Amino acid sequence: MRKISILFKLLILKIYYGKVTSNLKLLLKENVSSLIQNSTSDNAANNINLHLFDQIIDAGTKLIVGQEQHVVNRKSALIFADHAPLLNWGHDCEYLLFDTENGRLLEKVPSQFPPLDFEFNRYLFEDIFTPVRFEPSQAITDVIAGALKGTFLPFIQGERYAILFSGMSNNRHVNDMEFLYRTLIDTYGFKAANIFVLNHDGTLNYNGGPTPIVAWPGDGTAYRMKVDGKGIQADFEKILEKVGKKLSEKDFLLIHTNNHGGHDGTQSNLCTYPSWAAYTASDFAAKIKKLPKFDTLMVMMEQCHSGGFINPILTNSPAKSTHVAAACVELNNSAGGADFDPYALDWIAGVTGHYGDNSNLKQTSILLQTAEFLQVKHIIMPKQLK
Numbered sequence: 001m002r003k004i005s006i007l008f009k010l011l012i013l014k015i016y017y018g019k020v021t022s023n024l025k026l027l028l029k030e031n032v033s034s035l036i037q038n039s040t041s042d043n044a045a046n047n048i049n050l051h052l053f054d055q056i057i058d059a060g061t062k063l064i065v066g067q068e069q070h071v072v073n074r075k076s077a078l079i080f081a082d083h084a085p086l087l088n089w090g091h092d093c094e095y096l097l098f099d100t101e102n103g104r105l106l107e108k109v110p111s112q113f114p115p116l117d118f119e120f121n122r123y124l125f126e127d128i129f130t131p132v133r134f135e136p137s138q139a140i141t142d143v144i145a146g147a148l149k150g151t152f153l154p155f156i157q158g159e160r161y162a163i164l165f166s167g168m169s170n171n172r173h174v175n176d177m178e179f180l181y182r183t184l185i186d187t188y189g190f191k192a193a194n195i196f197v198l199n200h201d202g203t204l205n206y207n208g209g210p211t212p213i214v215a216w217p218g219d220g221t222a223y224r225m226k227v228d229g230k231g232i233q234a235d236f237e238k239i240l241e242k243v244g245k246k247l248s249e250k251d252f253l254l255i256h257t258n259n260h261g262g263h264d265g266t267q268s269n270l271c272t273y274p275s276w277a278a279y280t281a282s283d284f285a286a287k288i289k290k291l292p293k294f295d296t297l298m299v300m301m302e303q304c305h306s307g308g309f310i311n312p313i314l315t316n317s318p319a320k321s322t323h324v325a326a327a328c329v330e331l332n333n334s335a336g337g338a339d340f341d342p343y344a345l346d347w348i349a350g351v352t353g354h355y356g357d358n359s360n361l362k363q364t365s366i367l368l369q370t371a372e373f374l375q376v377k378h379i380i381m382p383k384q385l386k
């Protein structure tokens with residue numbers, strides 16, 4: 001997409017010693033089987049992807065390991081091991097550090113997130129063992145809310161507002177939001193001025209490919225959504241406060257969060273731009289609590305560990321009716337995809353009545369999700385489905 005500044009790169013890894021030599025690359029590649037065995041994951045070898053960083057990391061470097069730092073004790077070569085390439089972050093991965101002279105493994109640093117350079121400067125990593133690849137996007141689940149097409153919000157008499165958020169975005173996260181944006185306007189009559197999109201650096205940009213950003217893969221047309229701010233906590237809270245000042249007792253608010261999420265052992269969090277900064281479930285819910293009383297709050301969360309947001313939101317919502325749908329339970333990860341995230345794709349297609357390319361749903365059902373993924377306070381079903 002673009003190369004970030006050298007200054008920002010120095011914030012990601014404190015200092016680089018130079019490029020990895022061709023001889024060292026050969027040595028590490030020849031020993032790829034042992035590299036996999038050096039992994040602490042229980043996954044089979046064909047479920048792990050290995051990526052070689054092309055810069056030597058000097059001793060004393062403060063390596064940014066996800067949401068933490070790790071001091072490198074000796075000059076090292078780095079191989080990043082992704083143990084679940086088909087999942088969103090955070091999930092199990094490792095930073096494998098090797099001696100630059102003999103290729104011997106020096107240290108294994110576990111994490112839940114990749115190096116920032118892996119997201120922002122992907123060209124610095126060489127894929128040396130990548131058996132796991134995303135398949136082209138397709139419908140994942142057969143149990144879809146297709147019967148709700150056009151009846152998703154028949155009970156709302158007031159204004160309809162929406163906030164769509166993605167912090168450390170990849171292409172699939174932006175595509176999810178575009179699909180939802182179109183659905184809200186074309187199917188449910190939302191005013192474009194009432195939909196607020198917060199993404200990445202404040203534009204349609206995302207980490208990784210494909211580039212350039214030209215057309216939405218749903219139907220090949222240009223992106224329609226206008227980005228109103230960055231995918232950061234401050235911008236979300238600013239927009240939430242702005243919407244809160246508009247809300248009245250008959251209004252509806254949809255909040256959709258996308259990209260990646262983590263868990264600190266106590267609670268879930270939502271990743272924000274530009275360095276995986278954690279927006280915790282408790283802080284998120286505290287801002288929801290400050291909203292005035294209104295009719296309906298609906299929250300759909302795609303990120304990993306999103307189930308940990310359910311109870312805090314339900315407990316703090318001032319809305320008469322609150323609906324929360326999450327892609328996974330609190331301690332689990334959500335799946336990713338080539339162009340869309342499976343959970344978000346199916347949820348949005350379900351309430352749209354078709355997929356982005358106008359293909360039909362495989363099966364229709366009034367069941368949105370299992371109780372494990374959807375919890376509500378004061379359920380309101382469309383009149384014709386009661």
